Amino acid sequence: MTTSTIAPAEFQAEFRKAMAEFPSGVTVVTALDEQGGLVGFTASAFSSLSLDPPLVLVCPALSSATYPHLVRGGRFAIHILAADQQDLAMAFASKGADKVAALDWTLSDLGNPLLKGASCVLECSLWREYEGGDHAILVGEVLRIDRCESGVLLYHRGRMSNHALPEVEVVSA
Template identity: 80%
Template sequence: MTQITIDPTDFRNAMADFPSGVTVVTTLDEKGALVGFTASAFSSLSMDPPLVLVCPALSSATYPHLVRNQRFAIHILGADQQDLAMAFASKGADKVSALEWGMSDLGNPLLKGATCVLECTLWREYEGGDHAILIGQVQRIDRAEGGVLLYHRGKMTNHAVAGVEA
């Protein structure tokens, strides 16, 4: 098979042409503190059982905690939550230390204001180049009305739902 070389910048720009929702994935570190990351690499996978996938970078500080805990929450961000997305997209241990959050009955740290929260247990993990492919089995869903935050061509934008003010 012939080796094909794709320029990383060209690939990144091509993927940026596909708009996606913005999610924040949260879990706890070994001290019980909130950790997480912003992800646009998220998708539904199966209805029976209810499965979703999310792909953290192998270099993510949160990735080892997700695997160790075997559970996590995926927050589909509301249209007005760009600041939250940016906080979780940044690097550093203190990036989310000032954020308010609560603990669910299933042991997941939850953020307020998300349009939807999916609480998951880790079902499977696969290699995916410089990312891991984590498949979560959905244990609980909490949905709210409102617009969502979208990511397209390097920018986050508000996507209001028809008939609903964002």
């Protein structure tokens, strides 16, 4: 059994500020609801996990309206947003049932709702789920990748910004 303590509100606020010091990419995670409609949320808590098998993780809040659909459906798409997609990030970050009603999307042959214009889309099946405090840790096995060469949207210190393609590629050793 896991035992946890609730941190005081002041500490939670300081922790949030500390985590904002780490720049991250902005993703939108999409899935289908029971009626076949688009659901999703904006996430900066996303990371690669394994090359073999190809795994990624994303961490939705337990209070997210999308979270139950990700688990129930067992599949989802992670969109790494392009530099010009801040409006899309804000739409999925908002609350409410109609937040994405007017958005244009298509259904992939793997059964995932896909948004246009993302820098990269990873179509995943749910591989594992773990507890993570007030968030879930969902591990997805990547089944399909769709990439395009574009700048990406970054989140840092509470703001989103355009990160253009680098002029010189850094090669790791």
